[in-house]
Amino acid sequence: MSVAAMPKDVSRPDSGNNKTLVEINGLRRVFDLSKPWLNRLIEGGGKVTLTAVDGVDFAIREGETYALVGESGSGKSTIAKMTVGLLRPSAGSVTIGGTDVWGSKDAEGMRAMRRQIQMIFQDPFASLNPRWRVRAIIEEPIKAFDLISDAKDRGERVGELLSLVGLDPRDGQKFPHEFSGGQRQRIAIARALASNPRFIVCDEPTSALDVSVQAQVLNLLRDLQERLGLTYLFISHNLAVVRHVATRVGVLYLGRLVEEAPARELFASPQHPYTKMLLEAVPDIEMGGSERQSIAGEIPNPVNPPPGCHFHPRCPQAMDHCSRDIPPVYHVGAANVRCHLFGDAKRSAR
Amino acid sequence: MTTPTLSVRNLRVEIPTRRGVLTAIDDLSFDIAPGEVLGMVGESGAGKSITGSAIIGLLEPPGRVAGGEIRLAGERIDNVSPDQMRRIRGRRIGMIFQDPLTSLNPLYRIGDQLVETILTHERLSQKAARTKAVKLLEEVGIPAAEARFSAYPHQFSGGMRQRVVIALALCADPELVIADEPTTALDVSVQAQIIALLKRLCADRGASVMLITHDMGVIAETADRVCVLYAGRLAEIGPVRAVVKHPQHPYTQGLMAAIPSLVGDPDATLAQIPGSMPRLGAIPAGCAFNPRCNFAFEACSAARPEVYDAGTSDASCFLHASEVAPSAPAETLRAADQAGIVLPVSAKETIA
Ligand SMILES: Nc1ncnc2c1ncn2[C@@H]1O[C@H](COP(=O)(O)OP(=O)(O)OP(=O)(O)O)[C@@H](O)[C@H]1O
Ligand SMILES: Nc1ncnc2c1ncn2[C@@H]1O[C@H](COP(=O)(O)OP(=O)(O)OP(=O)(O)O)[C@@H](O)[C@H]1O
Ligand code: SF4
Ligand SMILES: [Mg+2]
Ligand SMILES: [Mg+2]
Numbered sequence: 001m002s003v004a005a006m007p008k009d010v011s012r013p014d015s016g017n018n019k020t021l022v023e024i025n026g027l028r029r030v031f032d033l034s035k036p037w038l039n040r041l042i043e044g045g046g047k048v049t050l051t052a053v054d055g056v057d058f059a060i061r062e063g064e065t066y067a068l069v070g071e072s073g074s075g076k077s078t079i080a081k082m083t084v085g086l087l088r089p090s091a092g093s094v095t096i097g098g099t100d101v102w103g104s105k106d107a108e109g110m111r112a113m114r115r116q117i118q119m120i121f122q123d124p125f126a127s128l129n130p131r132w133r134v135r136a137i138i139e140e141p142i143k144a145f146d147l148i149s150d151a152k153d154r155g156e157r158v159g160e161l162l163s164l165v166g167l168d169p170r171d172g173q174k175f176p177h178e179f180s181g182g183q184r185q186r187i188a189i190a191r192a193l194a195s196n197p198r199f200i201v202c203d204e205p206t207s208a209l210d211v212s213v214q215a216q217v218l219n220l221l222r223d224l225q226e227r228l229g230l231t232y233l234f235i236s237h238n239l240a241v242v243r244h245v246a247t248r249v250g251v252l253y254l255g256r257l258v259e260e261a262p263a264r265e266l267f268a269s270p271q272h273p274y275t276k277m278l279l280e281a282v283p284d285i286e287m288g289g290s291e292r293q294s295i296a297g298e299i300p301n302p303v304n305p306p307p308g309c310h311f312h313p314r315c316p317q318a319m320d321h322c323s324r325d326i327p328p329v330y331h332v333g334a335a336n337v338r339c340h341l342f343g344d345a346k347r348s349a350r
Numbered sequence: 351m352t353t354p355t356l357s358v359r360n361l362r363v364e365i366p367t368r369r370g371v372l373t374a375i376d377d378l379s380f381d382i383a384p385g386e387v388l389g390m391v392g393e394s395g396a397g398k399s400i401t402g403s404a405i406i407g408l409l410e411p412p413g414r415v416a417g418g419e420i421r422l423a424g425e426r427i428d429n430v431s432p433d434q435m436r437r438i439r440g441r442r443i444g445m446i447f448q449d450p451l452t453s454l455n456p457l458y459r460i461g462d463q464l465v466e467t468i469l470t471h472e473r474l475s476q477k478a479a480r481t482k483a484v485k486l487l488e489e490v491g492i493p494a495a496e497a498r499f500s501a502y503p504h505q506f507s508g509g510m511r512q513r514v515v516i517a518l519a520l521c522a523d524p525e526l527v528i529a530d531e532p533t534t535a536l537d538v539s540v541q542a543q544i545i546a547l548l549k550r551l552c553a554d555r556g557a558s559v560m561l562i563t564h565d566m567g568v569i570a571e572t573a574d575r576v577c578v579l580y581a582g583r584l585a586e587i588g589p590v591r592a593v594v595k596h597p598q599h600p601y602t603q604g605l606m607a608a609i610p611s612l613v614g615d616p617d618a619t620l621a622q623i624p625g626s627m628p629r630l631g632a633i634p635a636g637c638a639f640n641p642r643c644n645f646a647f648e649a650c651s652a653a654r655p656e657v658y659d660a661g662t663s664d665a666s667c668f669l670h671a672s673e674v675a676p677s678a679p680a681e682t683l684r685a686a687d688q689a690g691i692v693l694p695v696s697a698k699e700t701i702a
Contacts, residue, residue, distance in 0.1 A: 071538055071539060072537055181394075183626075210393035210394050210627065211605060211608045212393060212604060212608045212623040212626070214610075215621060215622035216624075218610070218620055222619075237537075238610070239538075240609070240611055240612050243612060243616045244610045244620060278538060279612065281539045282538060282612060283542065283545075283565065283567030284570070284612050284613070285566050285570040285594050285606065286612070286614070298508075298509045298510070298537070298540050299507075299537060
């Protein structure tokens with residue numbers, strides 16, 4: 001099964017003339033869930049595969065925040081891992097600053113590129129080594145990339161980084177357990193910044209935090225972006241959070257990008273029925289009391305996704321061919337939408 | 351006045367540890383009226399789940415109720431025997447937890463679990479119990495209930511399992527349902543369905559609900575009144591609209607402003623509260639919120655505020671205490687006034 005490529009939008013209205021930093025093309029990842037072949041031979045049962053990411057294309061410009069939203073299992077973390085080089089794609093490519101993350105043979109270029117990419121994870125408790133002092137944790141990327149050889153200078157740099165994320169340089173002497181969740185996430189951010197990266201992938205960086213602390217971390221990420229000119233791939237299932245950080249948004253459903261648009265457009269006029277449904281489903285304090293449209297159904301089993309448009313069984317506007325043909329990508333205003341409603345079929349069906 | 355379905359008075363929950371006794375809930379009082387949905391909100395560690403566990407007599411040892419009273423429809427339930435409490439649970443108080451798998455036995459068929467629960471609460475024939483169980487499953491929106499009666503929990507999706515748990519919680523027509531983060535583990539698109547279902551079924555049966563969640567959006571859409579907890583203490587309690595639109599405790603104000611919303615200016619910097627919720631062993635003296643509070647003044651670190659009438663709601667903050675508020679610096683009072691805190695007349699006079 002192959003899927004038409006999501007065309008690159010060249011004339012983004014609101015991100016200026018910045019250069020493209022990250023390019024994701026035809027990205028795909030299939031997991032093999034079958035039992036080992038010997039067990040299959042004895043117990044029967046065929047090959048079982050799960051397509052977690054199914055032909056995803058997008059591009060991120062320098063200095064912008066590209067947000068990927070989607071519900072659990074839509075493939076967000078799988079895309080993140082393939083982007084930073086932690087998980088090999090089954091097909092497709094990731095290019096960062098002109099270097100192919102998975103295909104480049106240029107060892108020197110690869111090393112330079114790796115230094116430019118960092119990742120921040122959801123769980124600030126699990127992602128920091130509990131036996132290391134904060135100083136050692138933050139120093140680690142500096143040492144790994146041989147950035148500063150003098151120990152004293154390195155110590156100073158750690159102090160600088162701690163101040164940058166709003167902690168005290170003396171906090172370097174402490175251990176992670178001496179900090180609250182929000183402070184640990186600041187430590188993780190300081191570590192991510194240690195190698196002077198240009199591009200940071202943030203996978204649900206505030207999902208484990210309280211809202212009052214989430215605001216601190218979101219504001220910090222935004223402030224650092226302005227000061228250091230960082231580019232983010234920001235992953236979240238929380239649309240309200242995404243609205244506050246993103247320049248551009250991609251909406252994932254069962255491994256496919258169903259809609260992609262500048263943040264303002266996406267929230268002001270969502271096009272894809274799934275995007276509309278997601279926005280409708282968010283309980284919002286401002287809209288308290290208003291009765292919302294209840295949404296039917298749940299996310300189908302990803303091992304056996306519905307044919308055609310994966311969303312068709314839950315879609316209030318599904319047409320006959322939605323269950324048969326994979327919709328191509330249509331340009332609708334500033335958005336790229338993968339939905340048959342925007343094709344000729346719709347017009348002729350009317 | 352009608353007797354509240356649930357009445358909690360001066361509840362105190364302690365957890366003895368090697369390093370001393372921790373006070374997890376400190377002097378907490380609230381009521382839930384018949385048919386009312388009370389939202390319990392607060393950030394992680396505020397004491398929401400412990401309050402729920404204390405009410406149903408399922409505090410994890412060594413935690414214990416060390417003071418106060420809990421009444422269900424007027425009768426004390428905090429001092430009854432474990433046997434009596436077991437009968438109250440399930441029959442008079444239904445429970446729904448975050449993870450449906452804590453309520454469902456993975457080894458038993460869904461239908462059998464329902465039938466068994468119905469039979470422990472009601473004298474019915476096996477056949478009548480089965481009919482009731484199928485009807486309940488239909489009511490909670492399980493398609494083809496009859497056919498899926500013999501399915502195991504793992505054959506259901508997360509949302510479907512939570513529907514079954516709701517059916518289990520409601521099968522004895524309880525007076526009170528305690529739901530602890532019932533949708534937190536579910537996808538956004540399923541959350542709304544489950545909340546709507548829970549609300550409708552409880553309303554149909556006239557059951558009161560204590561809805562525990564950290565999601566203010568869920569509360570705003572579901573609850574009649576809301577109780578905001580901070581460090582095991584009540585910060586503010588009142589009608590949901592009032593608390594959301596005109597919060598009277600500085601913590602509630604901070605919390606509301608920190609929540610990213612789908613309306614308003616997306617580029618505005620989110621309001622942030624400095625610091626984080628204190629750990630149990632390190633709750634500051636005086637008002638627990640004082641080190642994080644923009645309006646804190648001398649009294650706030652010296653004594654602990656009671657719960658005062660704050661106009662549209664009740665709040666535990668000295669800015670609402672008519673004898674204490676006037677002692678705050680004039681610029682603090684002015685700033686609080688600006689922020690929408692309805693000061694007592696005595697304090698208004700000092701800044702007039
Ligand atoms: N190592 C693996 N082996 C098998 N299946 C996997 C593996 N990693 C991910 N998957 C599956 O791939 C799909 C996408 O997973 P992924 O973790 O990318 O989702 P996600 O969007 O990050 O979800 P969440 O919001 O829950 O973090 C899921 O169905 C998941 O079960
Ligand atoms: N057995 C225990 N020993 C020590 N402290 C405990 C114990 N059980 C709970 N606590 C503490 O009691 C406080 C209240 O816990 P509780 O589980 O009620 O919080 P909560 O409001 O439900 O938070 P969450 O949103 O994270 O579920 C927390 O600080 C918690 O760490
Ligand atoms: S392609 Fe069809 S089923 Fe899919 S979202 Fe569009 S209308 Fe709905
Ligand atoms: Mg993930
Ligand atoms: Mg809890």
